Amino acid sequence: MMLPDSPQNIVVVRVPSPSVHYIPSSMSGDNIIIPTQNQQPVHSFGQPVSESWCLTSVKVIKFSFNWTINNFSFCREEMGEALKSSTFSANLNDKLKWCLRLNPKGLDEESKDYLSLYLLLIAAPNSKCETRAKFKFSILNAK
Numbered sequence: 001m002m003l004p005d006s007p008q009n010i011v012v013v014r015v016p017s018p019s020v021h022y023i024p025s026s027m028s029g030d031n032i033i034i035p036t037q038n039q040q041p042v043h044s045f046g047q048p049v050s051e052s053w054c055l056t057s058v059k060v061i062k063f064s065f066n067w068t069i070n071n072f073s074f075c076r077e078e079m080g081e082a083l084k085s086s087t088f089s090a091n092l093n094d095k096l097k098w099c100l101r102l103n104p105k106g107l108d109e110e111s112k113d114y115l116s117l118y119l120l121l122i123a124a125p126n127s128k129c130e131t132r133a134k135f136k137f138s139i140l141n142a143k
Helices: none
Strands: 018-024 031-037 097-103 116-123
8 A cells, every 4th residue: 555645655564463373293393384363453544563573585596507419400309209408406405406308399299390398396305395496498509
């Protein structure tokens, strides 16, 4: 909500503050967080008030991987057959393992006239957690 008479651009977001209860999980040793709603504190207009706050940061790792395929024009893979890169990760301590898969003649009948390139997640330390990746492929021709 934007405040009309404010000298600066201030955005006020009002969210009921939850109380959090920690219950030990017997299966994994991790804690389960169960939020419960409390009554929202009274606010005067334009004056955000909070009984507590938190800051959540999402870890973003940037890296690049180059895969060179020598003599690509001599590839004889048929539709559905693939070439795979070696397994790679962002750094030596990263437990997320990736590879590239290339189908030179497509994956199926619908894509048989196209080259198909995929980023595959091979291993993740906690398969229950969602892993998101933003990626960009660049295909370079040898000169």
